[in-house]
Amino acid sequence: MNKYFKKIIEHGLYIIVFLLSLQARLFIRNGEIEGGFSEYLTISLYGVDILLLIIILLNGFIFLRELKAKKFDFKISKLLYLIGGLDLIVFISIFFAEDKILALYKYSIFLLGIGLFWLIAGASYNKAKLLWSFLAGIILQTCLGIWQFLMQSSFANKWLGLAMHDSSDLGVSVIEVIGSDGVWERWLRAYGGFDHPNILGGVMAIGLLVLLNLYLKNSNLITGQSGFQKIKQYLLLTAYILMFMALIFSFSRAAWLGFIVGIIILSFILVIQKKYYQQKELLIIILISVALTSLIYSQYSNLFQTRLSINSRLENISYAERVSSINDSKIIIKDNFLFGTGIGNYALELDNNTINSHPSWYYQPVHNAFLLVWSELGIFGLLFFALLLVYLLFNSYKNKKYFNIVIILSLITIMMFDHWWWSLHFGVLFWWFVMGMVYRDNKFV
Numbered sequence: 001m002n003k004y005f006k007k008i009i010e011h012g013l014y015i016i017v018f019l020l021s022l023q024a025r026l027f028i029r030n031g032e033i034e035g036g037f038s039e040y041l042t043i044s045l046y047g048v049d050i051l052l053l054i055i056i057l058l059n060g061f062i063f064l065r066e067l068k069a070k071k072f073d074f075k076i077s078k079l080l081y082l083i084g085g086l087d088l089i090v091f092i093s094i095f096f097a098e099d100k101i102l103a104l105y106k107y108s109i110f111l112l113g114i115g116l117f118w119l120i121a122g123a124s125y126n127k128a129k130l131l132w133s134f135l136a137g138i139i140l141q142t143c144l145g146i147w148q149f150l151m152q153s154s155f156a157n158k159w160l161g162l163a164m165h166d167s168s169d170l171g172v173s174v175i176e177v178i179g180s181d182g183v184w185e186r187w188l189r190a191y192g193g194f195d196h197p198n199i200l201g202g203v204m205a206i207g208l209l210v211l212l213n214l215y216l217k218n219s220n221l222i223t224g225q226s227g228f229q230k231i232k233q234y235l236l237l238t239a240y241i242l243m244f245m246a247l248i249f250s251f252s253r254a255a256w257l258g259f260i261v262g263i264i265i266l267s268f269i270l271v272i273q274k275k276y277y278q279q280k281e282l283l284i285i286i287l288i289s290v291a292l293t294s295l296i297y298s299q300y301s302n303l304f305q306t307r308l309s310i311n312s313r314l315e316n317i318s319y320a321e322r323v324s325s326i327n328d329s330k331i332i333i334k335d336n337f338l339f340g341t342g343i344g345n346y347a348l349e350l351d352n353n354t355i356n357s358h359p360s361w362y363y364q365p366v367h368n369a370f371l372l373v374w375s376e377l378g379i380f381g382l383l384f385f386a387l388l389l390v391y392l393l394f395n396s397y398k399n400k401k402y403f404n405i406v407i408i409l410s411l412i413t414i415m416m417f418d419h420w421w422w423s424l425h426f427g428v429l430f431w432w433f434v435m436g437m438v439y440r441d442n443k444f445v
Contacts, residue, residue, distance in 0.1 A: 023161025036360025056115035097342020106344030113432035120436025145190035201252025254417035262410035329366035
């Protein structure tokens with residue numbers, strides 16, 4: 001029976017990873033603040049949650065049966081102590097939350113994330129198949145994002161969790177430029193199926209690094225061979241080009257920076273290890289990326305120039321909002337230093353601390369995942385959260401899993417400039433998915 005259940009779990013995981021980026025959901029309670037909709041206060045049931053919960057419970061059933069039969073010795077690693085400590089602090093934060101129902105909902109997402117981590121780290125599956133399922137899922141988002149930018153339009157579909165985005169609507173992420181006719185234009189950034197272009201960019205940055213690792217590993221197998229390995233290499237290269245285009249069209253500066261950091265560290269590691277063939281392959285990829293960037297820049301140079309400066313109206317507003325957001329978080333941290341506002345309650349606390357009324361989209365988490373964790377969980381929550389990342393970094397170095405260091409440092413870079421890793425449903429699950437992959441890879445030296 002256990003063998004049959006394990007097969008269900010294995011294939012269920014492939015499906016979960018493939019569907020992870022789909023945002024189809026049932027709204028249970030619409031979040032509202034200052035008379036407008038707030039995603040951060042909304043309570044929903046996502047389609048992927050149901051499947052994930054079933055697989056977690058099934059895996060737990062098998063785990064308990066095997067533990068009772070003494071088929072293995074269960075040992076608690078240092079990382080599990082850190083996760084347990086973080087979990088305890090998140091639970092305690094509920095009692096300090098203004099909206100305890102919202103806090104309980106956010107805690108349930110957090111627990112689902114831990115459950116996904118547990119499955120990725122300990123379940124029986126084929127790692128290559130899981131990574132291909134992951135890449136196949138985000139390729140769908142890639143194609144959608146490219147289409148959205150080139151067509152400058154999007155469509156809504158409740159079954160796929162797609163929202164309508166119009167560049168004329170306030171609150172939609174756009175780039176404002178002066179067209180060749182001297183008229184102001186609003187260019188829609190690529191969203192994919194996500195809540196914000198920065199999420200698409202972040203997923204593309206991490207996905208590109210994962211794909212690049214597969215490409216470099218596969219390149220070692222091609223010499224003297226033909227057929228399937230070469231076909232796989234061409235597929236990976238094609239996927240890389242598409243995902244790189246989606247990364248650019250997201251116009252997420254944090255994602256761009258995170259990807260560049262990852263490439264620099266990966267290059268440094270390959271040089272230190274004297275892997276000359278992989279160095280050559282990486283150089284070819286970098287040259288392709290530069291050529292592709294130059295081609296896109298030649299067509300949309302005004303968008304790049306606007307996005308990389310703070311002279312335009314929207315970029316000035318964006319910069320001012322980020323600075324203001326950090327200052328607001330400092331006040332919230334000062335008032336809730338030890339125990340935080342309660343998980344998911346940052347926007348409510350921000351509303352309480354704001355004297356003047358603002359549009360609902362103004363009340364969003366600080367654009368720094370670490371400051372947000374500190375604000376919602378207090379100093380001890382931040383400590384456990386940071387130690388978890390530090391542990392995985394040192395564990396990767398100890399086990400000579402250097403690519404995992406690339407992933408973690410790229411991840412940390414993006415998290416320094418964005419909050420969705422902690423504030424949104426997909427971000428939480430995606431973060432735990434990446435942590436689970438890193439931890440599992442470190443275990444199997």
